[in-house]
Amino acid sequence: MSDMKKLGLIAGGGVLPTEIIKYCNEKGRGIFAVGIEPYSWQEQLKDAPHIFTKIGEVGKILKTMKENGVQEIVLAGGIKRPSLKEIIPDWGGVKMLAKLAVKKMGDNDMFLAAIDEIERHGFKVVGIEDVVPEMLFQEGVYGKVKPSNEDMDDIQRGVAVAQALGAVDVGQSAVVQEGIVLAVEAAEGTDMMLSRAATLKKQGKAPVMVKVKKPRQDTRTDLPAIGLQTIEQLSEYGIKGIAVEAGAILVIERETVVKRADELGVFIIGMKV
Numbered sequence: 218m219s220d221m222k223k224l225g226l227i228a229g230g231g232v233l234p235t236e237i238i239k240y241c242n243e244k245g246r247g248i249f250a251v252g253i254e255p256y257s258w259q260e261q262l263k264d265a266p267h268i269f270t271k272i273g274e275v276g277k278i279l280k281t282m283k284e285n286g287v288q289e290i291v292l293a294g295g296i297k298r299p300s301l302k303e304i305i306p307d308w309g310g311v312k313m314l315a316k317l318a319v320k321k322m323g324d325n326d327m328f329l330a331a332i333d334e335i336e337r338h339g340f341k342v343v344g345i346e347d348v349v350p351e352m353l354f355q356e357g358v359y360g361k362v363k364p365s366n367e368d369m370d371d372i373q374r375g376v377a378v379a380q381a382l383g384a385v386d387v388g389q390s391a392v393v394q395e396g397i398v399l400a401v402e403a404a405e406g407t408d409m410m411l412s413r414a415a416t417l418k419k420q421g422k423a424p425v426m427v428k429v430k431k432p433r434q435d436t437r438t439d440l441p442a443i444g445l446q447t448i449e450q451l452s453e454y455g456i457k458g459i460a461v462e463a464g465a466i467l468v469i470e471r472e473t474v475v476k477r478a479d480e481l482g483v484f485i486i487g488m489k490v
Contacts, residue, residue, distance in 0.1 A: 221244075223288050223289070224248045224287065225249050225250075225287035227292045228253060228267075229296035232261075234294045238262065241348070250266070250267035253271070253294075256297075257269065354464070354487040355463055364457075374393045376460070378427075395421065426458070428460075441461075441465070462487075
């Protein structure tokens with residue numbers, strides 16, 4: 218675990234930041250969290266010393282991290298990419314925005330530029346898999362439900378489509394039914410993609426979902442993840458199961474996720490792609 222250096226957590230929404238805090242506390246690793254408003258909240262970060270800031274308060278974030286002895290920084294949790302009008306930067310934020318030229322960058326390029334700027338201030342940005350390696354999907358079927366041969370054909374089709382999306386920095390997921398691509402993921406996110414797929418699916422074999430990382434994606438930021446909510450959504454929208462890229466996708470609360478998938482009859486498989 219990176220020699221147990223003190224970790225700074227920049228937290229967005231969801232349960233992932235909470236899981237990281239829990240893991241660090243169990244391992245005795247020092248951690249300090251910065252919650253990004255309005256995505257992060259008090260209960261989420263209650264088990265670690267923390268503050269809350271706006272997304273543009275870069276100077277405040279980095280200054281507070283240094284004051285608290287942070288050496289490594291991990292970014293975790295969902296944050297919607299803001300428009301320039303929504304950002305109210307401090308002086309550090311103004312300087313970073315000037316360097317990032319946000320309007321001209323895709324998400325991946327923007328993350329890489331932000332990492333470079335953070336590390337220029339003396340921190341090392343690490344991936345979630347470096348902090349909590351057990352969260353990474355491995356190859357194989359999770360739980361009792363297995364995909365059929367027909368499902369595997371749809372999965373292969375979905376992998377090709379999702380990789381093509383990722384190559385142009387658009388999305389990471391696709392839903393396929395009998396070779397037909399029902400929906401792909403863009404800015405709307407997974408829930409709306411699944412909802413759209415449910416309105417387009419036909420009678421017969423149920424669709425499947427595929428999630429991969431983008432080919433140029435830096436795993437230190439925006440690493441794809443699935444959790445309990447994903448499994449509930451798959452069942453709700455009549456999706457038979459999900460295939461994820463092994464070694465590249467995170468699973469949040471693994472035991473809970475697998476148990477619920479078995480209860481709902483949803484398959485989960487990690488695959489080398």
